[in-house]
Each structure stands twice: as C-alpha cells, then as structure tokens.
Amino acid sequence: MEYVKLNNGIEIPMLGFGVFQVEDGAECVNAVRNALDVGYRHIDTAQNYGNEKSVGQAIKESGIPREEIFVTTKLLNAVQMLGVVADGFEESLDDLGMDYVDLYLMHWPLKPKKYMDAWLEMEKIYKSGRAKAIGVCNFHEHHLAEIEKVWGVVPALNQVELHPEFSQKPLIEYCKAKGIAMQSYSPLGGSRNAARMLQNSILTEIGKKYGKTAAQVILRWNIQQGIITIPRSIKPERIKSNFEVFDFELTVEDMAAIDAINIDARVGSNPDTFEFKHWINGGEGLEEIHKIRRIVFIEEQNVSEEDEMIAWEDETSEHLLMYEADVPVATGRIVMHDGKYSIGRVAVLKEHRGKGYGRVVMNDLINRAYRLGAKEIEIHAQSYLVNFYSSFGFEICSEEYEEAGIMHFTMILKK
Ligand SMILES: NC(=O)c1ccc[n+]([C@@H]2O[C@H](COP(=O)([O-])OP(=O)(O)OC[C@H]3O[C@@H](n4cnc5c(N)ncnc54)[C@H](OP(=O)(O)O)[C@@H]3O)[C@@H](O)[C@H]2O)c1
Numbered sequence: 001m002e003y004v005k006l007n008n009g010i011e012i013p014m015l016g017f018g019v020f021q022v023e024d025g026a027e028c029v030n031a032v033r034n035a036l037d038v039g040y041r042h043i044d045t046a047q048n049y050g051n052e053k054s055v056g057q058a059i060k061e062s063g064i065p066r067e068e069i070f071v072t073t074k075l076l077n078a079v080q081m082l083g084v085v086a087d088g089f090e091e092s093l094d095d096l097g098m099d100y101v102d103l104y105l106m107h108w109p110l111k112p113k114k115y116m117d118a119w120l121e122m123e124k125i126y127k128s129g130r131a132k133a134i135g136v137c138n139f140h141e142h143h144l145a146e147i148e149k150v151w152g153v154v155p156a157l158n159q160v161e162l163h164p165e166f167s168q169k170p171l172i173e174y175c176k177a178k179g180i181a182m183q184s185y186s187p188l189g190g191s192r193n194a195a196r197m198l199q200n201s202i203l204t205e206i207g208k209k210y211g212k213t214a215a216q217v218i219l220r221w222n223i224q225q226g227i228i229t230i231p232r233s234i235k236p237e238r239i240k241s242n243f244e245v246f247d248f249e250l251t252v253e254d255m256a257a258i259d260a261i262n263i264d265a266r267v268g269s270n271p272d273t274f275e276f277k278h279w280i281n282g283g284e285g286l287e288e289i290h291k292i293r294r295i296v297f298i299e300e301q302n303v304s305e306e307d308e309m310i311a312w313e314d315e316t317s318e319h320l321l322m323y324e325a326d327v328p329v330a331t332g333r334i335v336m337h338d339g340k341y342s343i344g345r346v347a348v349l350k351e352h353r354g355k356g357y358g359r360v361v362m363n364d365l366i367n368r369a370y371r372l373g374a375k376e377i378e379i380h381a382q383s384y385l386v387n388f389y390s391s392f393g394f395e396i397c398s399e400e401y402e403e404a405g406i407m408h409f410t411m412i413l414k415k
Helices: 026-038 052-062 077-082 085-096 114-127 141-151 169-178 190-197 201-210 214-224 236-241 252-259 305-313 357-371 385-390
Strands: 003-005 011-013 042-044 070-075 101-106 131-137 157-161 181-185 294-296 321-324 328-332 334-337 340-343 376-380 395-403 406-414
Touching (some): 026 052, 052 070, 070 077, 070 085, 077 085, 085 101, 101 114, 114 141, 141 169, 157 169, 169 181, 214 252
Parallel strands (some): 070 101, 131 157
Antiparallel strands (some): 003 011, 395 406
C-alpha cells in the first residue's frame, strides 16, 4: 500500500473502500469484510449513508486491530444545518462502535455559510483527539480560501468528484499548493456512469498493455497523481481487482492520454448550485436567509396554559422569538413546561413566505432547545416535516388531531 501524509502528519492509505449506497445490514457488512480480507485498510462512510453500524460491525468481526484501519465518516448536512455538530459526531461514533475516527469530513459546504461555523465545531472535535484529522468534501477553491482567510487554517483533505471525464486539474493544483490532500470520489463514474465510462477505448486500450481493466487504469491514474481514491463495489471479484493497482505503472504518455479524456462533466451535484431543498423548505430564498441579522430570544419558563394560548394567537407578542432581517421576517416560540419543550407554530410574515425562513426558524428553535438540555421536543408543524426531522436521527411520535374543524399535527422528537 502507498500512503499520503496529511498536513498534520497522519498517514492515509491511497486506496480505500467507499460504501455510498451500500445497504446497511448484510450487504454492507459483507462488502466491508470482503474489502478487509482483500487488504483494504481504509473505509469511507458517512452518517448520510446510514451504514455506519454495519461498517463498525464488519471491522469488529474482521479481528483486525482498530488502529490498523483508517476510518472516515462525514458530518450529516442536516446536523450542520442545525449547528449541532458535536451531537452528529457522537452519533457517528456510537453507530460505528468506535471511540475515534481517523478522518472526519464535512460532507457539503452548506449555504448560507453554515460550513464556516461547522468548521470551528469540527476543530473542537479534532482537538479532543477523537478525529485524528479533519477535512472537507465538495469544496471549491473559494470555499477553501474562505476557511483559510477567516479561520487561518486549511483542511487536511478535500474529497471531491474526480474521474477521467472530470479531472479537476485546477483544484488539484490549488490543493497541492496549499498542502491539502486530494481524494477522488466516484472515481469510476459512480453508479450512474461507471458502466459507460469503463467502456472508454482509451482506458481499455491502455489496460490491455498491462493486462489490466479500465477500472484499474483509472485508479492507477489517481494514485500516480498523488490522489487518494475510494472506489466502491459490492461484488467480491471487483472489490479484489480494484485493489490490484500497485503492480504496474502508467507511462507519462498513458497519463496524458487519460488526462485528455476530461470534458469537465460532473456526475453529481455542483456544490455551488446544489439544491438544499431537503434541508430548507422550497430551496429558494437561501440568499435571503443571509439577511437574518438579529435573533431575539426570550426563554419562557413554566408559562401557564392561558398565557401560552394568548401568545399562540398573537404572533406579534413579545413572548415570541423574533427573526429579523432588515425588517422582521419570522417568529417562532419555544416554551418549557415541566422540563418538556414545546416549539410553537412558526409564523412567517406574508411577504416573506416561501423563502425558507420557516424551516430555518424551526431548526434554530430545535437547536436552542437542545442546547437548553431538552430530551424531548414537541413541534407543531406540517406533516411533511416528519421525513425531514427523521433524517436528523430523531425518534418521532406524531399525532394528527382535529380541533374546531382544523387539522393539527404534533410531533414529539426524541433523542
Ligand atoms: N463526499 C461525497 O459527497 C461523496 C459522493 C459520492 C461518493 N463518495 C464516496 O466515494 C465512494 C466511491 O464513489 P461512488 O460510490 O459514487 O462510485 P464509484 O466507486 O465511482 O463507482 C461505483 C459503481 O461502479 C461499479 N464498479 C465498481 N468497480 C467496478 C469494476 N471494477 N468494474 C465495473 N464496475 C465497477 C459499482 O457497481 P457494483 O457495486 O455492482 O460493482 C458501482 O455501480 C463512495 O462509495 C463514497 O464512499 C463521496
């Protein structure tokens, strides 16, 4: 195995095994066990993949000492949105059944600048020693530059889409100059493009010279550029052959021919235009949210039911939490009763509806309730939000009921 030394001295194996879209349970356990048997010592998962438990189980069952395996996981976007990075990290460790990870990556640079705050939280995790290195995914040059300009550091690694049709040369150069290791995801073109890309005659012809497949040629092209790569397969023969890339060397001409395949074509999303619809209602209005400048927070303890009803009705009441941009845009409230938190209906001023404020206010309220120590949060919201909040890893009890001819929906979120 060849290694790259990260900018903090930690060594990472240049070839790892990715588990995106590998089903939690037997499929993932078997794939990771297979990979470890073949010799991979670097596994790339994410909280978002929902298979950290299986990755942890496979590593444990393999009997290979934990310190011999390089484990990466990633911060869930929803957790970044909520600003509860430490909680997300704890959940990952719990699911993996580990007390540290080798690399913790921010999965996407979320707007609006959530990633700047999240990076500081990740630094705290790094300083605690429970992530041996921290880095990012899907960062463009301008995202990296902003982290460096504002926080005075550069991430250890940037994991991005990179394959012959999207060779990312300018980003490679930038990262090299800054001492940021580059890691390629979807190196074979991902599930959507691998079958087609691996038919490319330039790749297959080069492969013939060495008795290698197009996939092996691509992986070798990565490694010879100093790029760490993490192909994924659930097929034992492919898991094995993708690992057999250290016994041949591409010539300068081969490398140039593969470079020339580039057409700057992504398979996945562009971080600058990625639709965070899943995280923020409506998707639009992300820029608008930047305008939220002032948050007035009044914690009400043990409000009587009567008071609550009044505040409920009167959305301009002082009891409410006000979100102000240049003008007030939205209100929401959080009430504590006997140690239980209830988050009131979020109201968005008419002219600002449909811009995503409601979701941001709700997320902020949940975040605050957590910081105040809530274990259980009641939310009054539309039913479609159940899916949204269940993606945060909450256990959700929901109830729909009719009152005065109006259907209401209540959710209890439990951690
Ligand atoms: N940070 C991010 O945002 C991000 C995004 C995407 C991926 N990733 C990471 O990068 C890893 C790799 O990327 P990926 O999973 O998108 O795609 P990939 O590894 O480029 O391609 C996987 C696809 O190629 C097929 N395949 C694998 N080896 C093959 C071979 N030798 N011959 C023919 N087909 C082969 C697989 O099918 P079979 O399983 O049927 O073999 C699967 O459909 C992920 O698993 C994940 O860990 C990160």
